[in-house]
Amino acid sequence: MAKADPDRMVLDSAAHLTDLRLLQLADSALPIGALAHSFGLETLAAEGLLTASNLPMFLQAWLREAGTLEAVFCRESFFLAGTVAENISSERWLALNHLLSARKTARESRIGSLTLGRNFLSTVMALDNLPSLRKLLWPDELVEHEKREPELRRGAAHYCLAFGLVAGLIGVDERRTLLTYLHQSVAGMVSGCQRLLPLGQTEAARILWNLKPLIVKTVEFSAAYRCDSAFSFMPLLEWGAMEHPALSTRLFVS
Numbered sequence: 001m002a003k004a005d006p007d008r009m010v011l012d013s014a015a016h017l018t019d020l021r022l023l024q025l026a027d028s029a030l031p032i033g034a035l036a037h038s039f040g041l042e043t044l045a046a047e048g049l050l051t052a053s054n055l056p057m058f059l060q061a062w063l064r065e066a067g068t069l070e071a072v073f074c075r076e077s078f079f080l081a082g083t084v085a086e087n088i089s090s091e092r093w094l095a096l097n098h099l100l101s102a103r104k105t106a107r108e109s110r111i112g113s114l115t116l117g118r119n120f121l122s123t124v125m126a127l128d129n130l131p132s133l134r135k136l137l138w139p140d141e142l143v144e145h146e147k148r149e150p151e152l153r154r155g156a157a158h159y160c161l162a163f164g165l166v167a168g169l170i171g172v173d174e175r176r177t178l179l180t181y182l183h184q185s186v187a188g189m190v191s192g193c194q195r196l197l198p199l200g201q202t203e204a205a206r207i208l209w210n211l212k213p214l215i216v217k218t219v220e221f222s223a224a225y226r227c228d229s230a231f232s233f234m235p236l237l238e239w240g241a242m243e244h245p246a247l248s249t250r251l252f253v254s
Helices: 006-025 043-045 055-084 093-101 107-127 131-137 159-168 174-196 201-222 236-246
Strands: none
Touching: 006 159, 006 174, 043 174, 043 236, 055 093, 055 159, 055 174, 055 201, 107 131, 107 159, 107 174, 107 236, 131 159, 131 174, 159 174, 174 201
């Protein structure tokens, strides 16, 4: 009987540990408040524009537009993680957040993304000791941008950027990071729609199952873009987010 290679066993154990950590970071049970946000879906459902029958088509459009945009920024943040150990300036991190904020025209969606990102980073800091992350996000000196743009106050970050940065720091590979981020994003929207629409558990599972090939294609497609050239055009969803505060009854924060 062949003996196990101890070095290989160590490598496999480290990879498995990283996978388990990634699963937890992408779990809807992670206490960051994701379940409280619909990002405009509640408005569309209330107006009859989003239904159980057209939900698959809507989610396909989301992946091709907003999903691609977020994948581009998530990837860029993932690459940034490779330079954190060199004590880089926080300028690039702030620039990425500025660029993505400019592409989220609805204030509710923008604030929701920043809130989830901040909560995500705070949770990660409570789970693991990542001094490079702490130094990058919470520098000792007060930075000037906090006075100019209160939305990007200390610790604030868009969710996709926060996810990519942390995944890079804990050793997840690029492709797996993006696939996981998009999958949990779509899964969150499907879960939210189960509270808004007559959508059963089996149909919800079928929708998410059928979207997996497009998630893979979206990750591949997003590689052709960089943050400066990436954009998303989903005016109906942006309108839904803007109109959300005017709803007479609301289940979600956004």
